[in-house]
Amino acid sequence: MLRSNEAETEKDIIENEFLTLTRKFIASGLKCNDIQKALQKEGKKRKHFKSKALGIILVVNAILYECGVFHCIVNYAIGIRCLIPNNYFVWEATRPVSDCSYCLKVAKPIVLPNLTQEEFAKYAYSSKPLVIKGAFLHWPALNRFDYYFFKELYESVEGSFESVDQECQFLHFKSDFISIRDIFSMHEDRVRNLPGQKSWYVGWGNCHPKVLEKMRKYYEIPHFLPEDCELSSKEYVFMGYDAGATLHLDFINRLMWQAQLKGSKTWYLSPTPECEDVCSSFSFLVEPGDAVLVDTRIWYHGTTVKPGDFSLSIQSEYG
Ligand SMILES: [Fe+2]
Known part of the structure; x- marks a missing residue:
């Protein structure tokens, strides 16, 4: 020894x-x-x-x-x-090797108009990538949420920063930020991504009860999700410019829904490597008010923000 x-x-x-x-x-x-x-x-x-x-x-x-x-x-x-x-x-x-049935003959998302719970039922657990156009146009969050809303929220709730560091998650992607404190203390020019500034894109989980309570005044559980589905106790916020999220899989327990609230974002989906010979990679654009539903546990996914746009989205899980 x-x-x-x-x-x-x-x-x-x-x-x-x-x-x-x-x-x-x-x-x-x-x-x-x-x-x-x-x-x-x-x-x-x-x-x-x-x-x-x-x-x-x-x-x-x-x-x-x-x-x-x-x-x-x-x-x-x-x-x-x-x-x-x-x-x-x-x-x-x-992770289990995929049987590829989830991606066979899938070369684009199923694009749906805004729909009811009953109409959504047949798609709910299909694991097929879905875009529901204009699903969240009625949410007050669409107009209310921006960088400054979350800065004010986090600076006004005691223990909110610590909750992200200790109980939740911070995703810095390609940015040079290491904690949520860095996001809300950056120079105004960088917040606005002015010329000469390094662009940024980040995400974080919100799990402080007071933060969630204040956020949830401006949106609701997506109206089309099954009545009896299991929901996550937290929501993520993703915001920033340009590069977006790098290609990855999510190791989460349920299916993902995301509400695109500001800016337009391109999603890139790729099958797992064992399915590359029989399935295709593809991309699609989502716009403010759209819902995106992807089984991010089996689809590699990444995003880029339309040049010049500031993107903000809310994401959570259902199962
Ligand atoms: Fe992801």
Whole structure:
């Protein structure tokens, strides 16, 4: 058995080597998605790859978790900290292999007009990408929500910032922000994305009861969702400019709904790598007031905001 100072040295060596590899990996322009795809493709080729990969990943993950390294690497590399905590690679490598029926002959979303609960019932659990045009045009949030609404809200509710850091999630994507405090303390020119300013796009979960209570005065549970569906206890806000969210899978328990409230956003969907030979990637545009429903657990998804637009959306889950 290693003595404690020897163990420390071993740990430092492993940590330094992994950090060096990670820096090279990020500097090369690769994304975590590239590793995920490589893992999945190898999994198709070699029957026992997953168990071998899992063994290696579990060991590396355990070491890095112990060192507190994995969290910051994942945070830095893909911009998703707590939604995808310390086990992102393990989840990706161990998720069930898709049977591809969810994406066969799907080359665009089903676009529907605003509809009732009864009309929506047949689509509710289909896992097909859906856009419901104008579904939320009646929400007061459409006009009321902007950067300043959330700045004022967070600055007025005691413990709201801490709730995001400690109980909820902050997603910095490609921005240089590391916490929700950075969002609400940035210079006015950057808030407005004026020329010369670095553009930004972030998301965060809202789980402070008072924050949720004040937000929910301006919107309701989507009227078309099944009466008896299970709902999440929190809602996410996504806002910003340009690049949007990088391509990823969500490791969540239910289906996702998103309300596009400000700006126009393009969604990019890609099937899981094991289905790439039989399914297609595609993109579609959503506009203010539209609902987007995607099974983000099986569709890789990313977004970009229309140049010049400020995008703001609310997202949650149902199942
Ligand atoms: Fe997502």
